[in-house]
Amino acid sequence: MKEQPTTGVYSCADESLSVERVAVATLPTEWGEFRIAGYRSLVSDEEFVALFKGEMRRDTPTLVRIHSQCLTGDVFGSTKCDCGAQLHQTMQMIEREGRGAIVYQQQEGRGIGLMAKLQAYELQDQGRDTVQANEELGFKADHRGFQLPAEILAALKLKAVRLLSNNPDKVAALEAAGIKVTERVPCEVEPNAESERYLNTKKEKLGHLFSKR
Numbered sequence: 001m002k003e004q005p006t007t008g009v010y011s012c013a014d015e016s017l018s019v020e021r022v023a024v025a026t027l028p029t030e031w032g033e034f035r036i037a038g039y040r041s042l043v044s045d046e047e048f049v050a051l052f053k054g055e056m057r058r059d060t061p062t063l064v065r066i067h068s069q070c071l072t073g074d075v076f077g078s079t080k081c082d083c084g085a086q087l088h089q090t091m092q093m094i095e096r097e098g099r100g101a102i103v104y105q106q107q108e109g110r111g112i113g114l115m116a117k118l119q120a121y122e123l124q125d126q127g128r129d130t131v132q133a134n135e136e137l138g139f140k141a142d143h144r145g146f147q148l149p150a151e152i153l154a155a156l157k158l159k160a161v162r163l164l165s166n167n168p169d170k171v172a173a174l175e176a177a178g179i180k181v182t183e184r185v186p187c188e189v190e191p192n193a194e195s196e197r198y199l200n201t202k203k204e205k206l207g208h209l210f211s212k213r
């Protein structure tokens with residue numbers, strides 16, 4: 001990973017951030033006890049949730065996942081994708097390490113929105129893969145921006161992270177946004193019959209890395 005200058009976009013002045021913390025509370029879960037914080041953007045109507053555990057230290061590369069909301073996977077336990085399993089695996093890893101954070105990005109369907117995602121699912125039922133379906137609906141394969149998640153990390157006082165992701169583009173985007181990624185930690189879930197095609201598309205068309213595939 002390339003070195004970032006020590007005086008990045010955010011330096012150490014939190015007042016330069018365009019997000020503010022609304023509340024922070026304790027959240028006991030099936031996988032351990034976490035802190036949950038709500039943030040809102042000062043420049044748009046976007047809201048974010050961060051789940052974290054342990055002391056957040058600027059000088060400690062910390063286990064982090066930027067997770068994109070997936071209502072179908074995270075809440076309904078959909079097996080069409082690996083989102084829910086990745087989220088819960090991350091929570092278990094953070095619990096084991098005793099330190100880490102998840103920035104939960106409310107960008108359903110890689111940023112296209114819930115209704116459009118369901119339209120894409122309808123197209124997938126007719127044989128398209130996830131990238132073809134999004135493109136047919138007029139969306140790019142990935143609509144997410146990483147500037148605001150990077151600001152949430154900065155607001156959590158994290159400047160260096162061990163990023164839980166299979167997506168090398170995410171590493172580059174986060175570094176471009178001023179967060180030092182000291183390591184990419186694979187976040188792999190065993191595929192099932194339904195998610196197999198989706199994960200293959202992620203690998204072939206979106207450049208995701210899977211060690212077991």
Ligand SMILES: [Zn+2]
Nearest residue numbers: 070073081083
């Ligand atoms: Zn999903």
